[in-house]
Amino acid sequence: MNKAFRSLVTLVAFIVAGIVLAQNVTLEFAQWWEPELPAGEFRALMDEFEAQNPGISVELISGPYSTTRDQIVAGAATGTMADVVGLDGAWVNDFVRQGSLASLTALMGDAGYDDSELAAQIQLGGSTYMIPVVNFVYPVFVNEDLLEQAGVDAPPSTRSEFAAVAATLTDPGNNVYGWVLPLSMELPNGIQNDVMSWLWASGGSMMADGQPNLVGNADVISVVEFIKGLYDDGVIAPGVFSMREPDKVEEFVNGRVGMMVGSLAWLNLIRDRNPDLNFAITALPAADDYMGPRGLPYASWGIGVAENSEHQAEAWKLVEFLMSSEYNSKLSSIANAFPGNVTSTPDFVETDQLFADAFNVFQQGYLANEFVGLPVAENLMRLFDEQFQLYLDGDLSVDELLANAQEAWLENF
C-alpha cells in the first residue's frame, strides 16, 4: 500500500513537472543594450516582465554592438536567430530582405495592440519590422571653457558661425582644435552622424523617390564643401581617417576639441571621465539662410521578433512590455535616451539641465536619419566614406565625389 502510494505520488509529480515545463517558455533576447546600461538594471526590467508573465522567462544574450550585429547576421543566415532581437534601423532592410524578421504589424493585430502610442515604426512594404524602443539624438556638444577662453559668447547656430568659432578655438600649438570628425572605415557611422547630419539639420535630403540623389544636389554639395573648408583650414582634430566614435568622445573629454556632434548616450560617460569638464548641448547649426525646423540625427535601440521564433506571441508580449508607458519611461531613464512611447516621460528631463536642453533641441526639431531602412546602410556609409576621404585629400572634385558615391550606392538599390 505504502509502495503503491509512493508510486502514485511520483507519477503525479512527473505529470505536474511535465505540465510546468511544457508551459514554461524561454525567450532569447539578443541585444547590445545590457552592457551599455548600469549593471543589473536591464536584468531587473526583465525580472519584472517575468513576474508579470508567469511561464515566460527571458534569457539575455548580451554583447557589444558590433558583436551583436554579427551574431544576428549569422543567426539570420542559419535560421537560429534569437526570439527577440535588438535592432539598429540601418540593419532592418537587409534582415527583411533575408526574411528573418517577423512582421510586427501581424503580431500587433493578433494581440489587438493599439499602436497609437508608438513614436515611430520602421516599415517596409507596408509592414512594421522594427519599433524604436528608445532614441539617442545627436546634438552638438560644446566645451564652454574653451569657448570662454577664446572670447566666444554663445554656441554657433549657423554653419558660418560654426566655422568662425572652430577657427577661433583652434590652437595646434596647444593641441586644441575646433571640431572632430571620425571617418574610420571600421565603423563608418561618422558619415551618418557627423557628415549627413549637417544636411538633415538644414532640411536637406540625400534621397529622391527612394533612390540616391547625390549628383547635382545643392544641399549635399554645400555640406561636403563646408566640411572640406573646415578640413582645409586645419580646424578639425588630426587622425580623421582612422578615428572612430569612441576616439571622438575621448578627444572631447580631454578638452582637445571645442565642439563635437555626439550622441546623448555619451553624456554620462563624459561626466564620469572628466567631471570638471564644463560643456553645453546645442542644436546642430543649419545653413545660413535656412529658417525651417532642424532635422536631428538619431540612433535607436530598436526591437524586432525573429521569423524563426517558435514563440512569437510571447515575444510580442516582451515588446509590448518594453513599449508600455511605464517601462518605456524606466528604460529611457536608465539609458538617458528619449522614449519610443509618446506618453512616456524620462525622469532625467526634470532633474538634469543638460538633458533638459537636449530635450528642448529634440522638441524643436524632428528626428532625421535617412540611412534607416536603406539596404546595406552601413555599406552605403562606407562607400561614401571612401569617396569622401579622397575628396578631403584633394584627389577628387566635389562632382566626382558625388558621382562616384551615387554610382556605388545605386549598385545596392
Add this chain to the structure above:
Amino acid sequence: MQKSRVSTGLKRPGRHRLMKGLVPYLYLSPTLVLLAVLSLIPIATVFTYSLLDNVIITRDAPTFVGISNYLDIISKSHFRQALQNTLVFAIASVIAHFILGLSFALLLNTNLIGANAKALFRVIYILPWVFTASIIAILWRLLLNPNGVVNYLLISVGLANEPIEWLSSRQLALQSVTFINIWAGYPFYMVSFLAGLQGIPTSLYEAAKIDGANGVQLFRYITLPQLKPIITSLAMLDFIWTTHQFTLIWMTTGGGPIRSSEVLSTYTYKTAFSAFQFSQASTIAMIILALTTFVAIFYVRNQRMAAE
C-alpha cells in the same frame, strides 16, 4: 555435418578479414568525423556558395552562376589592391619576423650574459606574444594616436615637427600595421630559433673553430644549415597565419584610409557582413584558401623531405 563444417570454415575467414580491414578505419573515425565537421563540410559549403548567387541573404532560391563570381572578383580593383596589400603585409612580416626572431634568439643563446639577465630578457622579448590581437591593436592605437606617446617622443627629440598620422595617412597606414604585426609576431620565431640553437651540438662549432672558422663562417656554415628545417617551417606557417590576419588590421585602420591597408581578410569581412554579398565573400575566401593551400603544399613537401 561435413558440409556444415566446410561452410562455417569458409565464412569465418571472410568475416575476420572484413573486421580486420575495418579496424583501422574505426580507429580513424573520430578524426575523420572531426575533419569532416570542422574542415570538409565548411569548405564544401563555402565552395558551393562561391558558385551561386543570392545565397543566405534573400528568400529567393540561389542561382548557379558557375565561375562568374571568380571572374567578377578578380576584375575588381578593390580585390587586386587587397591582394597586393596582403602580399606586402605578409612578406614584409615574415622577413622581419625572421631577422628579429633570429637576432634575439642569438642574443639569448650567447654565453656573454649571465643566466639571470638571460631570463629577464627572455621575459621582455616574449611579452608581445602574450597579448591578444585585440589588446595589441588597442595598445598601438593609443601609442600611434596623433596625440600618442610615439609622436610625443619624436617631437620631443626633434625628429618630427608636427604629429604624424601613422594610422590615418594613406602613405603610412599599411606600413604602420605591418610594423605592429612584426612587433606582435617575432617572439614566436625567437622561441623556436632559441630551441633550435640549443639543439645544435657544440662539437660542430668546436670542430669548425679548430679548422679556423670565424664567427661569420660559423653562423653561415653551421648555425643556418642546422636551423634550416625550422626556418622553412616557420616561414611557411607564418606566411599562412599573416595572410589570415584580421583583428589587428580591422581594429587599427579598418582597412583604410580609403583602401590603403585593405587586406583580403578585411575585404572578405566587409563583403560578407557589410555588403551582405555572401557569394562574393565565399569566392574571396576560396581564393585565399587556394593561395594558402599552395604554400601548405610546399610546407608538407618540405616536412616530408626533412623526415626522409
